[in-house]
Amino acid sequence: QSALTQPASVSGSPGQSITISCTGTSSDVGGYNYVSWYQQHPGKAPKLMIYDVSNRPSGVSNRFSGSKSGNTASLTISGLQAEDEADYYCSSYTSSSTLEVFGGGTKLTVL
Amino acid sequence: EVQLVESGGGLVKPGGSLRLSCAASGFTFSSYSMNWVRQAPGKGLEWVSSISSSSSYIYYADSVKGRFTISRDNAKNSLYLQMNSLRAEDTAVYYCARQMPTTVTSDYWGQGTLVTVSS
Numbered sequence: 001q002s003a004l005t006q007p008a009s010v011s012g013s014p015g016q017s018i019t020i021s022c023t024g025t026s027s028d029v030g031g032y033n034y035v036s037w038y039q040q041h042p043g044k045a046p047k048l049m050i051y052d053v054s055n056r057p058s059g060v061s062n063r064f065s066g067s068k069s070g071n072t073a074s075l076t077i078s079g080l081q082a083e084d085e086a087d088y089y090c091s092s093y094t095s096s097s098t099l100e101v102f103g104g105g106t107k108l109t110v111l
Numbered sequence: 112e113v114q115l116v117e118s119g120g121g122l123v124k125p126g127g128s129l130r131l132s133c134a135a136s137g138f139t140f141s142s143y144s145m146n147w148v149r150q151a152p153g154k155g156l157e158w159v160s161s162i163s164s165s166s167s168y169i170y171y172a173d174s175v176k177g178r179f180t181i182s183r184d185n186a187k188n189s190l191y192l193q194m195n196s197l198r199a200e201d202t203a204v205y206y207c208a209r210q211m212p213t214t215v216t217s218d219y220w221g222q223g224t225l226v227t228v229s230s
Contacts, residue, residue: 036216038156045206045220046148046156052214089156093215097146098216099170100158
């Protein structure tokens, strides 16, 4: 069982917006602004989409945005495009004996 | 251009050992902390280990503590993961990743190397 909880799947039609949630505890998501989101296409390495809750790396579309409320972080993708279909993982710094924890991943299907 | 290239994966029997390497280029390797992250077939990502730029700080996931050893050679721009007492559950693609300066986030990832533990 993953340390952070994500929905197994979400879907949306082109042009729509979707939100993926990531729920942790006060020891990780809720306690620090070190939540990241990664996109992974089949057979490829993960790609960083959001870091420090809401910051986008250079080159990432502004259709991707992140936020956090309490122990739950969220990734919102607006104006869905076919190329957004992928697996999405959240991660967070944790004060436990490990350093970083990941969510179980969410499969995004663009209908 | 930042490049991370892993090598050393392969098929190994339970209880065996393997050493993974990651060759870094396109950035000042000695200035960055580095991570190993793995992904079992069809499963999610799992953080494995991190090492600071000067090797002063090292962290491991509980699942590999005592069996895996992370190290680096800044003169060779290389990161390593020595894996001993391998188990079937260690079967995964192992990714080398660069850690951002002010957070644990991995901003650049290699293509991964597959480790299969099976008799």
